[in-house]
Amino acid sequence: MKTETKAVDINRNIGDFAYPEVHVRDAGTGLSEKTIHYISDVKEDPDWVREFRLRGLKTFLEKPLPTHWASKDLETINFDKIRYYLSPGTTAKRSWDEVPEDIKRTFERLGIPEQERKFLAGVEAQFDSEAVYSNIKKAVGEQGVIFVGSTEGLKNHPEIFRKWFGKVIPIADNKFSALNSAVFSGGSFIYVPPGVKVKHPLQAYFRINAENFGQFERTLIIADEGSEVTYMEGCTAPKFNTATLHSAVVELVALKGAKIQYITVQNWSANVFNLVTKRGLAHENAEVKWIDCNIGSRLTMKYPSVVLKGRKSRGEVLSIALANNGQHQDTGAKMIHAADETTSNIISKSISIGTGRATYRGLVHVPKHLKHCKNNTECDALLINATSRTDTYPAITVRGTGNAVQHEASVSQVSAEQIFYMQQRGLSEAQAMSLSVNGFVNDLVRQFPMEYSVELKRLIELEMEGSVG
């Protein structure tokens, strides 16, 4: 076990610490039907969930790794050495006093209580597999908003949960969505009743704290007609020697006229495989917006998607990726237009530092006989060092005459003139570089909620340290 490092320079290695593991339930390493039954038994799953898990396992085992297009690095994941389920053996806590002391300390370092004091509506923090702390502000609860862990959601609200669960992202969508379907635990379930506009963002922190332990949270958010909700997730994880796997599934359903905004700041430690499937379904006049920021992990593969199912629905993905030494940020977006007058917008900015590699992979699909669909895609990549790498692989399909699709991408480096100008005014080269990079992402960062944009700028500054000079 690692001992706690001194809490100076708190931003520098945020999340880079660990506390002793006290896991009451442990499904052991490796994945078989036995593992599934163990998880289902412990979680007291209803029969349909157990069957769902078993179908997930079957599909996972059948599907090959997608290495015909994705990174060969996936082959280094040893699925037999991963622990698929761990739980502190406690149910979700609602009062701060009931939360175990060491977990409290972890949260404190992440600054959750302070942020809550500021303006968060509710905190749903996940420590390993189970939500250990969950608190919904009175006001939100009174509005009829359900904000619970996914296990609680499927048990207490089956009538809403079952209708949409696994519908936006089917089990067989990809190998990792199948894996998640087999072993999921944790994550959030949110239901916003018709017309309710949740003023403050709902927030959850996910953390990994057991070596070799993959975290498979499952989030389902349903915004009923005319409602609005913003959800924020931030990830930090302690560093371990062997690679850790994180494979989440996030499903969003925006019913008629609803708006969902989902914000992620991903800062896993540099040995984590982060393979996430995220998709939103937008009904008539609804809007789904993903704001996705990837800074950490060894390999991230994440392509937030929106299925534009209803007339005049809107989809948007704003993403920032920062790939430092040894990292591969393979991110992007998918927009599936399935109704008239649907519009989508993708703006992606990536920065490659040192030997880092940033990849944009996109898909825009406009089938035939749709009218007045519009897509705009912009991808900008910034290369910092001579060893940095960036790739762009979009795929755009358009049928018919009523639609307009445009895609633009550019790759550049920080302009020497800009750096010179700033140095001439007394900034060091590193400071100038950092300022320039922050300027590059600024128009996107501005769209983030304030506290996230501050945190993000700080993270970028830290990542830029030592990349020049």
Added chain:
Amino acid sequence: MTSSLTVDEMAGSKGILSGRVESRDFPDWFREQQSEAWKQFESLPSPTRKDQLWRFSNVDLLDLSPFKFGGILGDDERAAILDQSRGLDEVAARLIFAGDQLIHRDVVSEQLKKRGVIFQPLERAMVEHADLFRKHFMSQPAVLGSAKFAALHQALVSSGTFLYVPRGVEIETPIEIFHWLYGENASVFPHLLLVADELAKVTVIESFRSADRHLAGFACGVNDLIAGPGAKVTYVCAQTWGENVRALQMNTTTVDHDASAMSLNLHLGGRYSRFESLSRLIGDGARSDLLAVAVATNEQEFDARTLQDHVSAHTASDLLYKNALEGRARCTFGGLIRVEPHAHFTDAYQKVRNLLLSDDAEANSMPGLEILADNVRCTHGATSGQIDEDELFYLRSRGIPITVAQRLIVTGFLNEVIKRLDQPAIEHALQQLIEEKFAHQ
């Protein structure tokens, strides 16, 4: 000039999948290469849609079993083909192939010959200029998906063009080559090997046509274009195969330091036509322009795959592909700009534009970037849209009927690419081919 195939072999009309036709007058080393290539063709797997390089492509259309080696060309047919082989008014030289047999040849002027220009059929060049030939013939692997078909080409190629332009020689007028398909289910394997030495300058235009526009056929061509230091090479392809032809064309352009290469590919014919273009910039100051225009109608499918490979620093490439789609046509573009490590100060551009003119047309675009160096400026863009209502309204308000107005706008859209050639005679010829295609509908 006689054909290397005897009448008996031709009469057999064997299926191409039964293998190589033996007993040609090729040197032993070349025949060995051919049998190696055949083995490779047989061992390589057929492409599937799951291959990234064949994504969106209708690979089912590539069933080669019906296709045979060409039949015998009668005197009347030969005369008819020669009569139809009208191209540019002024050319420096001309070769006409029908079913891979050379049926007509206009040699280069004595003056050019004296300065060392070599313009001859492939089978003669491999004997008389073996060193040059062996150095450049299919020296680059087919990396854009068609390795299997490149092997097939190598195994079955029986003729083609060899053009060598020595140091400092500038050929002002274009060199023209025709390839004709004739006969039911016939196949051809056209080849062009062009070597432009230091500071040489040359323009080649190749036309691909079918004697009968309704007959099925198969074409599998490979071009090796080499631009030496400071050379200037322009290559134009005018593809008007018959409506039931399956065609694959794999072109590799190698551009040395301070050289510039420009290629323009006009795709109008064929049921399925796939075109792979690899442009390698191997020396400082190299520049490559990749241009293409396609008019896809009815059930036609055009599949273009490109790679702008920046191997050396201070190189530039510019790609502009435009497609106009009608009926149930499909166009796929898969392009990649690759900037290799150390290829700093690269300036690369890539743009693909689709104009969709019917509700059933489909355009797939995959413009890609892989950048492994810094200090680069790389941009790409892809658009898909329809005719601008305002432009249409403007023309109609001036009394132009809607169908004519549409045609004008489409022609204008495509002309932007053709004008980049800056060679009026060729531009005019290409525009005429486009107009003929429109007139046929």
